[in-house]
Amino acid sequence: MYYDDDYDDAILMRGRVMEKYVCEFYGLHLGEGCKLWEEGLTWHPTRPRIFGTPDRLVEQNGIRFGMDAKTRRFRTGWGESGTTDVPLDVEIQMRVYMEIFDAPYWDIATLFSLDDFRVYRIERDKDLGQEILDVAEAWWEKHVDGEVPPDVDATSACMKALGQMNPRVKFEALRAATAAEKDLHEKILKVRSELKEIDSRKKELENLLRAKIGDALGIQGVATWKAGKPRKVFDKDAFRENHPDLYQKFLIEKPSTRTLRIKEAK
Numbered sequence: 001m002y003y004d005d006d007y008d009d010a011i012l013m014r015g016r017v018m019e020k021y022v023c024e025f026y027g028l029h030l031g032e033g034c035k036l037w038e039e040g041l042t043w044h045p046t047r048p049r050i051f052g053t054p055d056r057l058v059e060q061n062g063i064r065f066g067m068d069a070k071t072r073r074f075r076t077g078w079g080e081s082g083t084t085d086v087p088l089d090v091e092i093q094m095r096v097y098m099e100i101f102d103a104p105y106w107d108i109a110t111l112f113s114l115d116d117f118r119v120y121r122i123e124r125d126k127d128l129g130q131e132i133l134d135v136a137e138a139w140w141e142k143h144v145d146g147e148v149p150p151d152v153d154a155t156s157a158c159m160k161a162l163g164q165m166n167p168r169v170k171f172e173a174l175r176a177a178t179a180a181e182k183d184l185h186e187k188i189l190k191v192r193s194e195l196k197e198i199d200s201r202k203k204e205l206e207n208l209l210r211a212k213i214g215d216a217l218g219i220q221g222v223a224t225w226k227a228g229k230p231r232k233v234f235d236k237d238a239f240r241e242n243h244p245d246l247y248q249k250f251l252i253e254k255p256s257t258r259t260l261r262i263k264e265a266k
Contacts, residue, residue: 018111022069023056025117026109034060036067044100049140050133052093052100058107066097067107078110081118086110092132094122099129163258189265 027036036056044050055069070090072078079085086094086108094106108120142148149165152158177185210225218224240247 018071019055019069022071022109022111022117023067025111026056026067026069026107026119029109029117029119030058030060034058039101042100044133047133047137049137050096050100052097054097054101057101063104064101065103065105065107066101067109068094068097070108070110072110072112075112075116078112078118079120081120084120084122086120086122091122095125095129095132096136098122098124099126099133166258169258185262188262192262 023036027034036058039054039057041051041053054066057064057066068090077085077087084091090108094108097103098106103124105121105123108122110118110120112118143150150158152162209219209223213219213223213225217226
């Protein structure tokens with residue numbers, strides 16, 4: 001995945017703008033007699049490394065708890081409203097909040113697209129909450145206080161972190177590979193070959209399914225095959241050709257990033 005800082009900033013900005021909107025929806029969901037307010041940054045009363053900034057604290061019928069406002073484009077990992085089916089990272093975040101604020105439960109008010117509003121409630125499990133905080137503190141002690149880098153994994157966050165840790169090339173010449181690095185290279189080439197075969201087979205099967213669907217809308221319980229809505233896009237090349245001076249005026253330079261290119265086997 002390519003990281004675009006402008007895209008990341010746009011997502012954060014959207015979240016901030018939509019937060020109040022989602023909270024208003026949530027207030028209507030709870031009905032009269034509820035109170036919502038911003039508490040700000042709050043530290044755990046006995047664990048100095050644990051803190052959180054919930055979107056809102058809530059009081060209803062004499063019970064004080066909290067809520068978090070989310071906006072999402074896709075529903076993958078989310079269940080129906082009123083269930084506890086939320087992504088694992090969201091559940092962990094809410095369980096940390098419950099321990100910080102000693103709350104019996106925590107709501108997640110989530111708006112998908114513009115009109116699909118759902119509310120999920122996570123009940124507190126004190127033992128599980130304490131285990132999560134123990135893991136968080138152990139991670140901090142090892143990787144922050146102890147300055148031991150986390151293990152490399154398959155996440156995009158890991159790739160971005162590696163790029164930030166090693167932002168530029170220090171040695172212009174290519175160095176000789178170790179035996180372990182040659183073995184790693186062979187494994188990468190093998191996986192890439194397997195992925196290429198799998199991707200080719202996947203496309204073949206999908207085209208077979210398209211052929212089966214034919215001129216129908218789809219097959220019930222299997223798939224749909226329909227045209228999306230036309231969309232307008234900005235023609236950058238035409239703009240550059242017709243307005244070269246204006247195009248140059250709005251060009252900006254971004255810091256370069258390191259690109260990993262795997263050498264194919266000879």
